[in-house]
Amino acid sequence: METIPALLEQRLRAAVEDPGDIPLRITSASDSRFGDYQANAAMLLAKQRRQNPRVVALEILDRLKVDDICSSVEIAGAGFLNFRLRPEWVQARVEMLRLDAHLGVPVPERPKCIVIDFSSPNVAKPMHVGHIRSTILGDSLAKIAEFIGHKVVRDNHIGDWGTQFGMLLVGWKTVLDRAALERDPLLEMERIYKDVSARCREDATVLESARQELVKLQSGDAENLGLWREMIRLSQSQFDTIYGRLGVRFDVTLGESFYNERLHPVVEELRARQIARASDGAMCVFTDGSLPQEQDPFLIKDKDGWRDNPAIVLKSDGAANYTTTDLATLQYRLETWHPDEIVYVTDGRQQLHFRQMFSVFQRWMPEAAASVRLSHVWFGSILGDDGKPFKTRSGETVRLADLLDEAEERSFAQVSERNPALPEAERREIARVIGLGAVKYADLLPHRQGDYTFSWDRMLSFQGNTAPYLQNAYVRIQSIFRKLAEAGSERILGAALLLEHPAEVALGKRLLEFGEVLPMVLEDHRPNTLANYLYELANTFHAFYEACPVLKSEGAQRASRLELCEISARMLKTGLGLLGIEVPERM
């Protein structure tokens, strides 16, 4: 189904004689007093043609044929074209929307293949609050892309290789507490890592033994490989528990180690093509001078002027590092899935790394680079009330499992207070849906590039722009349907819609906007736009709910209002689902 702006743009295009490169865009009206949609094209055209904008607008208006869609088109202000939709046309569109399993979202002409690289926890470390944004954001983008109709590959690029395993192996062999490992494998692995890491700083012999264990692992020593696999297995099982709770799944989980045999060929190619060269015993990629100095990721300025800031692809000890791993991974993904886009969901501190990596890729495989979009989707940090990075009271990093537990506990206390009569099992389930929903929504609501302040009270509030508020809108609709069933009334399926009351028309228009919003959300990788839309939808629904009694109305009006409820519920459930948030049937 086409969106309304798309339809109006077609009409506008037919009415403009020579648009040139002026975008004939239709946007929602900035103020509902002006109408429903507006076009600014006349002002842009007037500027280019050096004409009076209102005269240009008048010319367009003269040729514009939208009588079937709009009750009025007016010229206002400096040359705005304001479109007001016919209520009966809105009604017909909502009828179409009701039959559309895609909820008004246009189907892409050519579905893309999108690889999404997100979450990426490290083996032998507990998942902590730092992983939540990547996990939730990446999962939401994957769900949105899939819903729109693209093919999605969810790829968990876990950190399962690197120098830390030398220390972990030393710790495993010398200070491992089996009972503790049994109870909480990741906590124990973290403990032995910290233990050995601390001793390495004080004792060179420990550092040396860690180095030797690492060399043994890398050269295929059977015992160390076995222990390494055991660490991965234990870690993966903990990851799976968390992902299960969050409702997150992956299509592939290929850790860094998967790319080991591809690393040296990558370095060799870069060297052979003179993209990389030796420097201080390492292989490095330097600037090719194709960009202005300020924009060049391989240059940096200090007191003495511009100096090199190379990307290291092979360390002086002969080991490759993450730039190389990422390049090998990129090569593998191109060969395996031929994606149109690869999305990397990480925190903002890695911006320079990705700019360098993308740039090396461009120089290494220019033809492939021209056909794939590489998107570094980065996000800010989570802060505590004090404005500093979010930590526990004792100053530790917050473990993700603990955070989710606390969300459910706090939510359970709320639900129990409000609805003590419900059986405990049901209160637990409601608390799970609300608690996890609140955490996810709080994370997805702010613009992802800013830091945001974590607050239990705010995210769990039933007032304002929160998950519980949105879930409540859905629950109220379900309550209507429950009452209907209890009264033994039959719902007339597929009854005609009658949008008469202004609140009904407003709700209809709002429902039709979903299809406009969702493609933008994916294009900009910004689920917060969807969150804001859903809030507006819930708000508009509540206004309808107040103004238009459903069960107390009669006949065709009642049947129509029930249909509006049904579509609203479906859209709320689907929309929240795309944010990874479930809805309860009662709360």
Place this chain on the structure above:
RNA sequence: GCGCCCGUAGCUCAGUUGGAUAGAGCAACGGAUUUCUAAUCCGUUGGUCACUGGUUCGAGUCCAGUCGGGCGCGCCA
């Protein structure tokens, strides 16, 4: 020092890619309920969009500079 990001109501945040008189929520105050879940809705108060200049019909948005904050800057990822 250089780069990236941020600075919008007392607080937490939006702002449809340059549009019309800058919007929500919380907090404060005032209304609406024999309820379809008031877990809601309606209203009032609250602004030098950090500052200065520039670009143009038009700037919170783009450009330059200043102030303030976060992050990053050769062998961690």
